Amino acid sequence: MKIHRASALIILMLFSALPGWAALPRPIQAMADSISEARLIEHILQLERAGGHWSRVRHTAGNDSGVAYIFRQFEALDHLEYVELDTFSLQARPGFTTRMQSNVIATIPGTSRPGRVFVIGAHHDCSGSRMGSEIWNREWATMRAPGADDNATGVAVLLELARLMSDPAFGFRPECTIRFIAFAAEESSPADYKNHNGSRRAAQISRAAGEEIAGMVSIDMIGYNPYVDYQSVICNDLSEALGVQFRAARDSLGIDLTIALKKNPSATYSDHEPYWTEGYPAICLIENAPPWDNNAFYRANPFYHTSDDSSGTVNYRLVRKVGQMTLAAVALLTAPATAVEVEPVAPPALFTLEQNFPNPFNPATVIRYRLPVAASVHLTVHDALGREVALLAEGPQRAGSHEVRFDASGLPSGVYFCLLRAGSFTAARKMLRIQ
Numbered sequence: 001m002k003i004h005r006a007s008a009l010i011i012l013m014l015f016s017a018l019p020g021w022a023a024l025p026r027p028i029q030a031m032a033d034s035i036s037e038a039r040l041i042e043h044i045l046q047l048e049r050a051g052g053h054w055s056r057v058r059h060t061a062g063n064d065s066g067v068a069y070i071f072r073q074f075e076a077l078d079h080l081e082y083v084e085l086d087t088f089s090l091q092a093r094p095g096f097t098t099r100m101q102s103n104v105i106a107t108i109p110g111t112s113r114p115g116r117v118f119v120i121g122a123h124h125d126c127s128g129s130r131m132g133s134e135i136w137n138r139e140w141a142t143m144r145a146p147g148a149d150d151n152a153t154g155v156a157v158l159l160e161l162a163r164l165m166s167d168p169a170f171g172f173r174p175e176c177t178i179r180f181i182a183f184a185a186e187e188s189s190p191a192d193y194k195n196h197n198g199s200r201r202a203a204q205i206s207r208a209a210g211e212e213i214a215g216m217v218s219i220d221m222i223g224y225n226p227y228v229d230y231q232s233v234i235c236n237d238l239s240e241a242l243g244v245q246f247r248a249a250r251d252s253l254g255i256d257l258t259i260a261l262k263k264n265p266s267a268t269y270s271d272h273e274p275y276w277t278e279g280y281p282a283i284c285l286i287e288n289a290p291p292w293d294n295n296a297f298y299r300a301n302p303f304y305h306t307s308d309d310s311s312g313t314v315n316y317r318l319v320r321k322v323g324q325m326t327l328a329a330v331a332l333l334t335a336p337a338t339a340v341e342v343e344p345v346a347p348p349a350l351f352t353l354e355q356n357f358p359n360p361f362n363p364a365t366v367i368r369y370r371l372p373v374a375a376s377v378h379l380t381v382h383d384a385l386g387r388e389v390a391l392l393a394e395g396p397q398r399a400g401s402h403e404v405r406f407d408a409s410g411l412p413s414g415v416y417f418c419l420l421r422a423g424s425f426t427a428a429r430k431m432l433r434i435q
Contacts, residue, residue, distance in 0.1 A: 024252045027172045028331040031164045032253055032324040037316050039163075040323070043073070043156035044223075044311050047124075048146035055145040058125045058184065059096045059191045066124050067102045070182045073159050074106040080166040082107040088201055090185060092192035101184035103198045106162050110177040110334070117177045117206070118334050119216040119282075120161060120326065121199060121271050122154030123186030130305035137190045144307040148314055149287075154219035155182055157323040164327065174334035176214055183271050186220075199271035207278040215242045215333060216282035218271040221304055222322045223314040224287050230258040230297040231322055232289035234272065236265040239281040246283065249329035257321045258297055258355060262289045285322055295360055296415065296432040351375075351425040356418060360432040361408070367392065367418050367429075368403040375399075378421040381406060381431075384414060392418075408433045 024032070050056055051065025067085070074083040086103040090096075104124070110116060126147025129136045135143065146152075162180045165172060183198035199218070206213055222231060235243040243261045250257050267289055268276070275282035288298040303309045354368040367379070379393035389411060392404045408416070411433060418429045 024328060024332075025335070027170045028328055028335070029253075031167075031170050031172060031331065032328050034164055034170075035160055035320055035323045035327065037320045039160055040153075040156045040319050041311070041316055043159055044148050044152040044314060044316075044319075047152035047155060048148040048311050055128070055143065056124060056126045056147050057128065057140055057143075057145050058101060058187070058189050059092070059099045060141055063125055067104060067182075067184070070104045070124060070155060070159065074104065074162060074180070077106075077163055077166055079168055080106050080162060081109065086201070086205075088184075088197075090192045090194065090197055093190075096191040101197065103184050103202060104182040105202075106180040108162075108166050108174060108178040110175055111173050112175050114177050116175075116212045116214050117179050118214050118330055119179045119181060119202070119206075119275070120158060120219070120330060121181045121183050121202075121216065122158045122219040123151050123183040123198065123271055124155050125185055125187050126150060126152075126309070127187040127189075127305045128307060129188070131307060140190045145305075146307070146310045148309050148311045149223045149301070150221035150304040150309060151186070151219075152311075153221060153223035153314060153319050154285075157219050157222070157319065157326060158182060160323055161327050161330070165331065172331060172335065174331070176334040178330065178334055186271055196271055196274055200274035200277075203274040203278045203280065206280070213275065213280040215239070216272060216275045216280055217242075217246070217326060217330070218282065218284040219322070219326065220270040220284055220286050221291060221301075222285055222287055223316070223319045224291070224301040224303065225298055225315050225318055227299065228258060228297040229256060229315070229318045229321055230260070230287070231318070231325075232260045232262050232284075232286050234267045234270075234284040234286065234289050235261065235263050236276055237263070238276070238279070239272075239283050242281050243283050245333060246285075246325060246329040249332060250325045253324055253328055255321050255324060257318075257325060260289070260295075260297075260359060261357060264289065285326065287318075296430060351420075351422050351427070353418070353420040353427040353429055355429055356406070356431050360434040362434050363409045363411075364405055364407040365431065366403050366405055368401065369420055369422075370401050371397060371399050371422055373399050375422040375425075377402075379404060380419050382417045382419060383411075384416070386417075389416070397422075 053062030055062040056066040128145035185197035188195040272282040272284040381390040
């Protein structure tokens with residue numbers, strides 16, 4: 001079978017999300033640029049061996065030490081006005097009921113709409129459940145469970161965002177209140193079995209108080225992927241727009257981070273779930289949804305919930321990028337429109353072919369591209385052998401943004417490639433059709 005040279009070339013290309021072109025307000029861009037990979041690494045190293053304990057499984061001394069570390073980090077931020085422990089008990093096995101659990105909470109009050117709250121959350125406990133039920137049930141209180149990815153990565157981002165967003169040197173003053181919460185007892189434990197305890201308590205307190213929660217993001221195990229800088233954003237119908245705003249923040253930052261926005265109301269395996277239950281918009285950032293599955297950008301994480309979930313398995317570059325996206329998204333959502341100077345928005349300066357969305361898809365997906373000038377466009381889809389299976393656009397088109405819907409009904413599952421030719425510009429994107 002003959003494969004055209006241009007078609008064969010797309011099989012060899014690397015695929016990643018392309019940056020957007022809308023400029024961020026200067027203070028937000030400065031904060032995002034200032035996220036320190038060195039600080040993220042230090043937090044993860046400290047948390048994986050909190051207080052000298054290689055575990056933060058709840059009802060253990062390591063978990064208590066992790067809480068103390070997070071509280072000290074918040075307290076050390078001179079311009080973070082409110083830091084507190086919300087302490088509660090869980091119904092548990094005899095001997096463990098009185099061991100208190102603590103959400104660690106820090107707050108930046110809103111300037112003009114303090115009653116409107118955006119919650120940034122990450123859970124501080126970890127688990128060793130994938131070591132096998134016999135080991136987990138017998139040794140949970142003493143076993144090694146560093147939890148470097150799950151979830152020291154999320155807590156590290158939480159701490160770094162609190163540091164930067166509370167620093168007056170950047171000139172960022174949110175209109176709405178920003179609440180940072182390190183949630184207790186997210187994982188299930190042989191001592192009490194239930195999960196999402198800290199976030200459930202926080203969401204129920206907000207609902208009982210009649211709080212207006214503008215949005216919530218759960219930052220959960222974001223750091224395992226040695227292959228591609230990739231992240232899933234889990235949402236439901238109520239929070240889909242919030243997920244889109246996070247992806248738009250990625251575009252405005254111009255960072256190479258592939259995003260999969262996944263609307264799946266049954267994906268309730270993190271701290272966003274209690275906020276959904278209370279009727280609040282909430283999303284979850286996670287390295288893959290779910291992390292025990294494979295896709296074109298991710299291989300199932302073999303380390304989380306094991307004794308090998310250590311700092312050496314973390315992609316720190318990826319953690320920083322997720323932190324940058326989260327900071328930019330929350331800052332844009334909470335800042336008053338007139339509080340910061342915004343750079344003029346210019347038309348796209350480059351030809352771009354964006355990653356299709358959704359991806360993976362079944363059976364249809366949307367392909368978006370931008371033209372800086374009017375050009376003759378040839379947009380096609382090819383299978384893994386380079387054979388053309390669809391012609392989506394052909395002929396002259398105006399400058400600006402364009403999108404085309406590709407319906408793969410009738411085509412088998414597998415890898416496909418979208419190829420854009422516009423003038424002398426050629427680009428390709430890898431797409432995954434699933435059933």
